[in-house]
Amino acid sequence: MKALTNACIFDFQSFKENCYVLFDSEIKEVGNMSEFPGADEIYDCSETIVMPGLINCHTHIYSTFSRGMNVSFDPKDFQDILDQLWWKLDGQLDKKSVYYSGLVYGCECIKTGVTSIIDHHASGIDIKGSLEELKKSICDDLGMRGIFCFETSDRFNIEECIDENLEFAKNKSEKYAGLFGMHASMSLSDATLKNISSVIGDTPIHIHVAESKDDVKDCHEKYDKSIVRRLNDFGLLNNNSIIAHCVHINEEEAELIAQNGCRIAMNPTSNMNNAVGLADYEMFRKFKIPCMVGNDGLGVNITRDFLNIVFAMKNRLNGPTKFNLDDLIHMINNGYEYISNILGVNIGRIEKGYKADMITIPYNPPTPMNSDNAFGHVFFGVFDNFKPRDTWCSGKCMMKDYKLTVDVDSMYSQASKEAEKVWKRINED
Structure with a gap:
């Protein structure tokens, strides 16, 4: 089982602080850190906001x-x-x-x-x-x-x-x-x-x-x-x-x-x-x-x-x-x-039973952040300088500490070659 810990969660419906999220392909449990049962693989989400993908x-x-x-x-x-x-x-x-x-x-x-x-x-x-x-x-x-x-x-x-x-x-x-x-x-x-x-x-x-x-x-x-x-x-x-x-x-x-x-x-x-x-x-x-x-x-x-x-x-x-x-x-x-x-799936919430499609975004709120103003912080503070640190889809870590888990250099290199072929066909048409 994997876990996000010390999580501040906002999922466009509710706001929670100091939480853990247990998950595999789905979210199994969300609770307060005081009750964290432990996990095999832990991602510390201190000083970030956890949101749905x-x-x-x-x-x-x-x-x-x-x-x-x-x-x-x-x-x-x-x-x-x-x-x-x-x-x-x-x-x-x-x-x-x-x-x-x-x-x-x-x-x-x-x-x-x-x-x-x-x-x-x-x-x-x-x-x-x-x-x-x-x-x-x-x-x-x-x-x-x-x-x-x-x-x-x-x-x-x-x-x-x-x-x-x-x-x-x-x-x-x-x-x-x-x-x-x-x-x-x-x-x-x-x-x-x-x-x-x-x-x-x-x-x-x-x-x-x-x-x-x-x-x-x-x-x-x-x-x-x-x-x-x-x-x-x-x-x-x-x-x-x-x-x-x-x-x-x-x-x-x-x-x-x-x-x-x-x-x-x-x-x-x-x-x-x-x-x-x-x-x-x-x-x-x-x-x-x-x-x-x-x-x-x-x-x-x-x-x-x-x-x-x-x-x-x-x-x-x-x-x-x-x-x-x-x-x-x-x-x-x-x-x-x-x-x-x-x-035929549930996405868009950080709740039990939803797919573990999640992102973490570093954010240090300069003013108090609570359930009444959380989206104001996200809209004016997070979206304005948006750079997620980690990304998961169905519990698979796709990006960790800003680095993708696939061979990006190889993909981009081959893509550039294919784009050049496309451009050549356009100019010859």
Whole structure:
């Protein structure tokens, strides 16, 4: 049995001091240090905060290979960003580059305390088998949890996209599962949506919706309806579907999302970076839509998005109290609940019966810290200078004293070689 000792615990619900945590793959017991029964393997957590492993509810692992990529880039609108950068990159990815981008992305997630991710993948050279490569790198080799899908789009072979999503979604474990991925309304014809609708069953979808006004305009001009209405008309808004962004949806669309039991994944930092606007959380709250936080593949440190969503929503909603720390906690817990439900496990708490997905972050509170103000300390003190010391997933130590337990140098070296091949293919295309 393993144990964390002298632990100050905050798990987005409760705050406890001077505790021990007994665990193997699951947390077996949490108690006061005065009653610590001993353990075979002990990690001293003095002067740290113990928290659940963090989650990223919408990302693009393949964005790893965009770092430093030299392509002609002078976008005038969002479509140009896709054409000049992202679609050049994903169109040249094969299985090997998918695998190594996954290893690098996963390593950097572990360094920033992220133990579970929901990924939206695309790779033009190899569609079939690409999700298995992601699972292998993220879940099998690194030990993280991942929910994956392939971004079906008319840019690719539709039958291969459909087969890849359906085949991968057939199997699941406490470490991985599949959704049915689609890019966005503007890259999916009626024929494609009809095809998907005929085979998808009750598999939840994962799709970008109204990220930019381009997507909205395209749908109205071609189909004379809103994006969410279009998806609903094809019967694609399955329960537990992830509708990412929703920057430019209206109230009718919000109501449809709520009625069908879908979730919205908000990505504030990416939205600001792409200058597409910011979603209206007040409308989402009005219709009681469960919202989660993602980063859209912009880096790996999800705490940046935790910070930015608070600041951005205060500005977007034009009021310093229109979005507060309780709203953020609610969104974070929505993410834990969603991943727990999809994978069939309990994550997101430091309690008996929950998976031992945990991180420690050094923190010396300069003012008193208690159950009433713990998240204020975490938000303004810990997230602002976030550097976890240790990371566990299912009780496996993935990082100890800031050092990963895998051969990082070898992984990064091989990833660099694969990235160079991808860049060469892009420039030769």
